[in-house]
Amino acid sequence: MTADTLDLVGCESPSEDRGALARSADLIDALGVRYLGEPAERIEVDGITHLRWRFGSSPRVLVLGHHDTVWPLGTLETHPARVQAGRLTGPGSFDMKAGLVMAFHALAALPSRDGVTLLITSDEEPGSTTSRALIETEARGCRAALVLESAGPGGALKTERKGVSRYEVHVHGRAAHAGLEPGRGINATLELAHQVLAIAEIGTPSLDTTVTITRAESGTTSNTVPARGRFFVDVRTATAAEQRRVDAEMRSLRPRVPGASVRVTGGVNRPPLAADASGALFERINRIAVELGLPPLSGLAVGGASDGNFTAGVGTPTLDGLGAVGGGAHADDEHVVVAELAPRARLLSALIADLLAETGHAGA
Template identity: 45%
Template structure:
């Protein structure tokens, strides 16, 4: 891209206090996934802010969860299709966490439950839009800002809405936190989840063990086979997270089950693992295997289009006076959904920080103006 006339970092920095106050209003409403009332309260704050920007806000009911917000912000129409901006208002923290990790500015850090993952990303997006409006500037195209309330549970209610918006959009920016050091994320691993159940045959372990077929022995053999499918060089990992089986030590176990988490960088690796899982056969002929599950989220793979988006983001950051790097992570996000729908996706645009999902969750104060400035620039020039 040619050198663009950007708003300055100083102009973004002047909005830091405003961003902190808006962020406080979001963080101090504790909104764990599944707490519908709390998530609606966060949606109220966000909807008011977006309506004040001239946005058309649709509130999408999510039974038992709260509401998703879909805001349409008018742009300059340089592009025909909208830019999708994606975030979530739910957190993993139960109500009461705020007492142990209150919203506070502590030197270089700003703390609070859900502040890093990912209410600070929401605040940055809103304040970036306010900054553009105050300077009489517009995004390069209409913006579809989708904020969901179920991401931390795997987006069961919002998945189809995310897919539909991704297919209707020219690109997606995801407000999830940056990688350590502030890198944006152009790659995320995909996730598969499986449950393997073994049905054996019970017997008395002392009197006639030979009459039984131990489901626990069988599942132990299968777990060893499954771990051999991992390919660390390709980044393909397998974790057996739960193993259950049997009823008593003196009974040959008639049933056992295990759950598995599989992570992979490419769709090809996901397919390889899936085919291998479905080819598993029992070692003990007295046992039967039953497999459920499959790919939960496909990978966010770096494409030529997303590579161009990162190059633009890097150039804009350089013009603003700082450097951003390109990162990758094994964790999934709604960016995996947009990428799988064929929408070029750049993820990890929220502030730098750490301690996601812990009582040490925080963002770095000095990164806020950089993120506000970069977000405003991306809205204008990507």
């Protein structure tokens, strides 16, 4: 498992580089042949290729992961793929190439894979634009979706994830010379400031709803009344009701500066993964852990999103964070604890086998 992970990490795969993604997909496909006995079905959406292995005619368990990373080509020069003191490092090792290796080994150990679908996508990091419909289609009707994203601190599973909405607010005014005729202008920066302050009030800390203004830009030169501006808004909500409320308030924004206009684009990106979507699966995996002689698992609610939000959003019981134990996702200290790879893969394999053996619903 360590060698397989080092191979995948050594093949860089930033989300925006289609050539790199193609090389990485070829390597993953080869792992599928080695461990599952067959190549992937390659599904192309808008020029992006996703990999699917489907066993049997009646899908019951979806195993889900992605191989794209946030790291640009050349990161291996400063963050090499290697093992030191029990830690495997390198770009994308923790998020989430070790999780993909765990999936292959877990599936290879099953006495039968009939009813399993393994889906590995290529655009999760920038928002799963081309893979969302595919993920939702594969998840519908399954007893469970098992997401191989990295585990939380201490190896915790991710039993709740906030929903994510993203907006871009465009402000339009009118340009004028700031010294000669400032009164002829309509100041887009001033309007932008009004909107930023208004949007900052939409968040509700008591309900764990965060509304964060991120990147902003306005104007052209230092002596011109700015005619245009824009800024970006990141929204995280624990419930679908809060997500809808924030969306309605964002779309009801009105200009404050006479003559200015405001336009809002974007919207809901991922629905929340609520605790009731993962509760039964979390109880099941803890029972299995005891049977295997492994320590009990903890659950964690996180603000970050994953493709598990989509599977939960279509009503499929979902358990997330089943991948590598380690830390440093998207950070310079990204790493995987090597000693945890095999136990977690055995646990995943046993969970899948248990779900396949179940004649009823995963939540039964």
